[in-house]
Amino acid sequence: MQSTHRVSVAGRPLQLALAFAFAAAPLAAQAVTPLDTFSARFGGYIKQFDTQLRADSQTQQGTEIDLDKDLGLGGQGNAIAFVNATWRPLDNHEFGIGYYQDDTSATRRTTRTFEFDGNTYQANSTLHAENAIDTYEAYYVWWAANNPNWALGPRVGLTWYRIDLTVDVQLDANGNTATNSQRGEVSADLPVPTLGGSWRYVPGGNSDWRFGADGGWFSLNSSGIDGDVYFARVGVEWFPWERWGFSADYTSRRVKIDADKSGFTGNLNFKDSGVRLGAVYRF
Template sequence: MRIFSVILATSIGLSSMNAFADPSPALDRFSLSVGGYYVQPTFNIGVNTDYGRAETGDLKRDHATLGRIRSDLLLGDHQGLAFDYYRYSNSFDASIARTATLNGQAVTGDASADARLKIQLAQLAYKWWLGSGNTVFGVGLGAAYYQADLNTTARGSLDGVSGVASYSRSDNAIAPLLEVGVRTALSDTVRLYAEASGVKKNGGSTNGHIYNGNVGIEWFPLKNVGIGADYGITKIQLYRDAARYDANLGVKLVGPTAYVKVRF
């Protein structure tokens, strides 16, 4: 996270030394949005064990509100930085079906698991905005930092043998990021936008991908203060030691974001 702070501070310093013309009315010199991402999570977890592979299948959890922070900074009229951060943390109970092969025979068992899952994601991209009228198209390159923590305790049996197992995993990495988007100003007070981003992590003990997409609207009843809302989806798929398919974590977050936006 420290690298994001350094890049952002450096960019602010550089931008203050430049004389700007007016950018597209769909963009701001600087903006900060703070709000909540109201999602219904769906996730699945798979782990190789000494008895075979354990799979939760797709599990839906109750709706949750995630704190979310976004910020945009223009450097000149057609380039800038975009930052996005949110975190999901929750406990859950799950039923896990397990399958193994012993002495050539397939055996199955059931287990109940108590677990705590935490995921946080931060994205920083350098963006190029194409166009100068009310509608502009953006392309961004940057980096995403993600961290996924999973702690479980399972109780159950396999082929008549009962036991208790604990599992703990924490993975984090910085991966390349690609962003695309379009913004249009319908008037001085109303804007529409659509954005999509993708993160791809290859190599190392953990790899996978993260996809985001959302469409939204902003309204500014005051010149420098407005409100906004969008509807989006986030899909996270991570693999631990993909060569052996040791463990996998899939998370889907779907829902609206509402926020207050300050612009200058």
């Protein structure tokens, strides 16, 4: 038995963003520059979260579980809302922020016995799981090479994941209502920095199109977190009007860490990737 419920608000914001862009945009476009003084993007993120997690208790090591295969919390290909903004107060210095959030819940009959947060979940029992991920992004780029049709520079980024995962037993292995309260819970803040670079390009220096890429990596070993983080993004923007346009990009983050924190002790292998489609306002 399996049922899945998702709170998704991406569709309506994306429709409103596109409608507002058409209504508010001027009729004619001017040449796009590689960098903006300010920009805002909002739309839908067609995401793929691939997560394996092991939650240990104070006395015993847990079992690695796959949130999709074991708990039904994958939700691959579902869309969620995102928003981000950039600000370049000086010619060669840019700051950016972003946010998106995903809530998933599912009820599934597990096919194997596993340990999670000090609890043993027997094979063939029916489990209800809930997972919430809040993602906050911030970065800084020094555009060391700032030219009329392209820009390149080093990038320092930080993504802060707030992860809350709970697992409850609804029916035991015999199909009877669980009489004992058995609840495992993980709640953790995971700040993951990256060091890398950014690139922007306008073909021919006089175009409605702009291309961009960002990438980075970092090895963590502090504040109870030990592991590696990888980040990459490639994207394209089209501006049929001077200040309004559309964006599409593919983003991928990979977080592989061991954690020893107050809300979570164990291992996390987390891939956050997908396509973002949205509207852009710039000047």
